[in-house]
Amino acid sequence: MTDQDASTELARLRGTIDNIDAALVHLLAERFKCTQQVGELKARSSLPPADKAREERQITRLRSLATDAGLDPVFAEKFLNFIIAEVIHHHERIAEGK
Numbered sequence: 001m002t003d004q005d006a007s008t009e010l011a012r013l014r015g016t017i018d019n020i021d022a023a024l025v026h027l028l029a030e031r032f033k034c035t036q037q038v039g040e041l042k043a044r045s046s047l048p049p050a051d052k053a054r055e056e057r058q059i060t061r062l063r064s065l066a067t068d069a070g071l072d073p074v075f076a077e078k079f080l081n082f083i084i085a086e087v088i089h090h091h092e093r094i095a096e097g098k
């Protein structure tokens with residue numbers, strides 16, 4: 001592969017990465033819009049911000065999806081836990097009326 005070929009291929013691959021990153025941002029934005037509504041509903045109904053049983057079901061499901069897709073399930077679990085922790089933080093703030 002010539003230097004020119006390599007830089008053309010690198011630019012092509014990075015274009016794909018940029019598209020995927022954009023899709024991830026849009027997907028996360030939609031998820032947070034939805035969890036915002038869940039947080040408001042929970043606050044109105046005096047439900048707790050976190051639901052550990054639901055989280056366990058989600059993690060089991062995501063780990064299985066990740067394995068089937070060829071993604072490291074440990075990474076998938078960490079990623080989901082990171083997002084859920086942020087959501088719970090938002091729900092706590094909503095419940096406090098902030």
Ligand SMILES: C=C(O[C@@H]1C=C(C(=O)O)C=C[C@H]1O)C(=O)O
Nearest residue numbers: 035038049050051054055084087
């Ligand atoms: C969104 C919810 O609130 C919390 C956040 C979750 C999530 O981000 O998926 C899952 C469970 C809850 O701890 C919910 O109860 O469904």
